[in-house]
Amino acid sequence: MLNKSRFSVKDLVNAGMFSALIIGVFWCCGMIGFIPVLMPFVPFLGAFCSAPVFMLYTSRIDKPGMIGILGCLFMLVFSLSGHGLFVIPVVIVLSIISEIILYTGKYKSIIHARLAYTVFMASSAGPLVPIYISRESYRQYLIASNYGADFADKMLAVMPMWSFFPIVLAGCLGAYLGTGLGVKCLNKHFKKAGMI
Amino acid sequence: MSEREFVNKNFKHIINIDFRTKLLMTMFLSLTVLSGKVQYRYPIFLFAISVVPYLLLLDIREYGKCIKGLVLTSAAWAVSEFLPKNTDSFLQGILYMAAAIVIRMLPGIMAGYYTFISTSMSDMTESLRRMHMPDAFIIPVSVMFRFFYSIREDYKNINEAMKMHGLTFIKNITDPARILEYKLVPLLVCSMRTADDVAVCAMTRGMVPGSKRSSISNARLKVLDYIIMFLFAGIFIYFVIFN
Numbered sequence: 001m002l003n004k005s006r007f008s009v010k011d012l013v014n015a016g017m018f019s020a021l022i023i024g025v026f027w028c029c030g031m032i033g034f035i036p037v038l039m040p041f042v043p044f045l046g047a048f049c050s051a052p053v054f055m056l057y058t059s060r061i062d063k064p065g066m067i068g069i070l071g072c073l074f075m076l077v078f079s080l081s082g083h084g085l086f087v088i089p090v091v092i093v094l095s096i097i098s099e100i101i102l103y104t105g106k107y108k109s110i111i112h113a114r115l116a117y118t119v120f121m122a123s124s125a126g127p128l129v130p131i132y133i134s135r136e137s138y139r140q141y142l143i144a145s146n147y148g149a150d151f152a153d154k155m156l157a158v159m160p161m162w163s164f165f166p167i168v169l170a171g172c173l174g175a176y177l178g179t180g181l182g183v184k185c186l187n188k189h190f191k192k193a194g195m196i
Numbered sequence: 197m198s199e200r201e202f203v204n205k206n207f208k209h210i211i212n213i214d215f216r217t218k219l220l221m222t223m224f225l226s227l228t229v230l231s232g233k234v235q236y237r238y239p240i241f242l243f244a245i246s247v248v249p250y251l252l253l254l255d256i257r258e259y260g261k262c263i264k265g266l267v268l269t270s271a272a273w274a275v276s277e278f279l280p281k282n283t284d285s286f287l288q289g290i291l292y293m294a295a296a297i298v299i300r301m302l303p304g305i306m307a308g309y310y311t312f313i314s315t316s317m318s319d320m321t322e323s324l325r326r327m328h329m330p331d332a333f334i335i336p337v338s339v340m341f342r343f344f345y346s347i348r349e350d351y352k353n354i355n356e357a358m359k360m361h362g363l364t365f366i367k368n369i370t371d372p373a374r375i376l377e378y379k380l381v382p383l384l385v386c387s388m389r390t391a392d393d394v395a396v397c398a399m400t401r402g403m404v405p406g407s408k409r410s411s412i413s414n415a416r417l418k419v420l421d422y423i424i425m426f427l428f429a430g431i432f433i434y435f436v437i438f439n
Binding site for chain 2: 004005006007008009010012013014015016017018019021023024033034036037049052053065069072076079080081082083084085131134138141181185186
């Protein structure tokens, strides 16, 4: 019995390819995070550089579920490469919201695509969360080894606890700015898709 | 330049485990290594666990990555254990944090790399199908991992072409705005054309998502798979949850 899927082969191949590009560009931008001073800038840069790719992807979407596939692959790659399981619930929720935003724009509106990407990239700080979680156990270890609480706080001053929310916001800001740049660079493709 | 094959089948692998086992192993390994408690209470055990992916890489004859990874891991552990912690220097704090990132993230990345390099495409899709994943997930996953190689080749060619226009490696750092326009956009257009070709090829071969397809692979879960799965699950449960 033929159990036909909702998606055609063209949709799924497009989903796979654009996911590869988005995740690849995000990962390359994440490489600068190995220099610890630059780590807070990783979500901003990653969202900014992946934005043109995502905008091109939205110009080739015409049915719900494609951002969900992108979200699943994002979750798969980042949880299996040692960034922790925190990305999983965050990406699920944000993908659903992005899908709803794109659906209300009827897949033909640039503004809705930009908003959907900004919401989706609030999860760009997800891979950084384990660093915040493990800071607590490092602090307890330092205190247990008789180094003292104030020394522990001084060592961890590079990335304080309250800096998480601004990093998420920076990710969203980078996403919004990047989509503007992406629309300008890839103007021809959006005209062909009828979105402008 | 010789074309590197996805899986080198010219020699026998000693460890033949299923793709599902490798996925579970990667997940439990990366979760155990990421947890801060294990690093500070059982450092020797954590070092032993971090070395496991490199032994597996030895099995598939990836000597270069194995040696580089072992050297980097040992250096990071040496920095984190033997560097004196009671100095004020900023550089030392940065070095310590870089070592912590390497210790936490590199084993997971290497285990994931081993998972996808050592499995052939047919084995991967057959295992995913046996896990009752829908076609809408299996096809993008296999396309994505195949495309990583194709994108890398295309990017290398674009890089070489752009060198003739004056965009060298130094310019990447001094003038980064041009990377986006002169390298990313051609890469996108090139990849779009490849994707359209691949979709047409797949349709010509009669691929309809949702229909039953035969497979050449005989991916089965054997005794070794169950041993490895229970071992890593047990390690995770004991060291992270019960401690």
